[in-house]
Amino acid sequence: MQTDKLTFHTENRQGATVVYVAGELDLEVASHMRAAMEPLMEQSDRKLVLNLRDLKYIDSTGIGILIGILKARHARQAPFAVEEIPANIRKLFDMTGISPFLASAEAYPNLSGIDTKS
Amino acid sequence: MKKEANVTLSVPARPEFVDLVRLTLYGVAVKMSFSYEEIEDMKVAVSEACNNAVLHAYADDEEEGSVDIRFDILDEGELQITVRDSGQSFRPSDHFHSSSLHGKSIEEIQSGGLGLYLMQALMDSVEVRTDQGTAVILTKRRAAAEQV
Numbered sequence: 001m002q003t004d005k006l007t008f009h010t011e012n013r014q015g016a017t018v019v020y021v022a023g024e025l026d027l028e029v030a031s032h033m034r035a036a037m038e039p040l041m042e043q044s045d046r047k048l049v050l051n052l053r054d055l056k057y058i059d060s061t062g063i064g065i066l067i068g069i070l071k072a073r074h075a076r077q078a079p080f081a082v083e084e085i086p087a088n089i090r091k092l093f094d095m096t097g098i099s100p101f102l103a104s105a106e107a108y109p110n111l112s113g114i115d116t117k118s
Numbered sequence: 119m120k121k122e123a124n125v126t127l128s129v130p131a132r133p134e135f136v137d138l139v140r141l142t143l144y145g146v147a148v149k150m151s152f153s154y155e156e157i158e159d160m161k162v163a164v165s166e167a168c169n170n171a172v173l174h175a176y177a178d179d180e181e182e183g184s185v186d187i188r189f190d191i192l193d194e195g196e197l198q199i200t201v202r203d204s205g206q207s208f209r210p211s212d213h214f215h216s217s218s219l220h221g222k223s224i225e226e227i228q229s230g231g232l233g234l235y236l237m238q239a240l241m242d243s244v245e246v247r248t249d250q251g252t253a254v255i256l257t258k259r260r261a262a263a264e265q266v
Contacts, residue, residue, distance in 0.1 A: 005137075027169045028133040057140075059165050060236055064229030067219075074224050088158045095239050096232055097219035 005029050008036055016047035016079075022054035025062035033065055041069055044078040053084035063096055070101050125189040129168075131176050131203065136168045139187055143199070146189045150197060152260050159240040160199070160258055166233040167201035167254040170214075175205025175251060195260030204251035214246050 006029040011018045017040055025033060040048055048069070066082070073080035082102040085093065093099045127142050129135035140161045147157045168185055176183035183205055190198040216238055217231025237244045237256060245255040 024137065026133070026165060027136060027172065030133075057161070059162055059169065060229060060232035061169060063232060067227055067229050070224060070227070088155070092162065092236065095218075096236065097222070098227075101219070101224060101227070 006032060010040075013049075016049050017043065018049040018051055020051045020054065022056075024057040025055060025065070026057065026059050027061045030061045030065060033062070034068070037065070037069060041072045042076075044076040047079040047081070048073060049080075050082045051084050052082060052086065052089060055086060055089055058089050058092060060096075063092070063098055066098060066102070070098075122193065123191045125191075127187045127189075128184050129187070131172050131183040131185050131205075133169075133172055135185075136165050136172065139164055139168050139185075139201075142187070143189070146191070147197065150191060150195065150260065151262070152195075152197070152258075153262065156258065156260065160197070160256070163237045163240045163244075163256050163258075164199055164201065166237050167199075167256065170233055170254070171201060171203040171205070171252065175203035177205075179205065195262070197258050197260075199256045199258075200253055201256070202251060202253040206251070 004023070006021070006023040006025055008022075009020050011020070019037070019040065021033075023029075050066075050069075069080060080103075085102075090099070093102065125142070125146055127139065129138055143160055143164050144157060147160060152160070164187070168187070171185045175185075183203060186200075186202045188200045188202070190200070192198055214234055215231045216234040218235045219227045219232075234244070234246075237254070241256045241258050243255075243257045247253045247255070
């Protein structure tokens with residue numbers, strides 16, 4: 001089995017945890033993704049940002065995970081955003097109707113630009 | 119390609135084989151000169167059909183099942199993809215329902231129904247047949263087909 005199909009790395013920006021999700025987010029790696037996101041979802045005091053610039057593929061399983069994160073963050077009244085969505089993935093987000101729920105991190109300019117590698 | 123042709127593939131009904139179906143689709147679609155965007159659309163649609171078979175077809179079965187995929191190159195620019203399982207698992211009639219997140223609140227949104235919704239949005243036609251198992255028949259015509 002491929003272990004590099006979906007990879008993550010995390011950076012801390014001011015007050016935000018930014019997770020760079022790269023590769024293919026499908027049924028095979030869904031549980032891997034959920035497990036990686038779970039502890040971060042619970043950090044209500046920090047903004048959670050998913051950077052998707054290197055995400056090549058997503059299906060309804062992956063979109064389902066995003067719905068789960070949206071709901072969990074909403075329940076905690078904790079900020080969550082998705083940024084740098086590639087065109088092919090943006091198309092699926094628009095089609096399914098998840099786009100309006102995924103506020104752009106660019107709306108928070110104080111969070112971008114200052115990257116501190118963790 | 120001048121003549122009609124078909125390519126078949128049979129994979130174990132397991133999540134780690136769905137990307138193999140995507141790779142095969144890619145090869146067939148490139149041969150038919152589909153555009154990058156059309157291929158991306160079909161990749162998602164075919165994966166959704168396979169996901170459904172992997173998750174539900176053999177849920178009640180002791181032995182591992184398989185998913186059979188047949189790519190029919192119908193003419194110069196039409197591809198029909200049949201994703202078939204032989205699972206006997208009981209599936210409620212609303213199992214194959216299509217639903218999006220449009221117009222819903224965050225409390226209402228859920229992932230159920232997104233798979234079929236995407237298949238319908240991404241392909242020209244989607245047909246679901248249930249008899250001995252389930253067959254999902256997806257069709258896409260190349261947009262540039264008329265110009266060639």
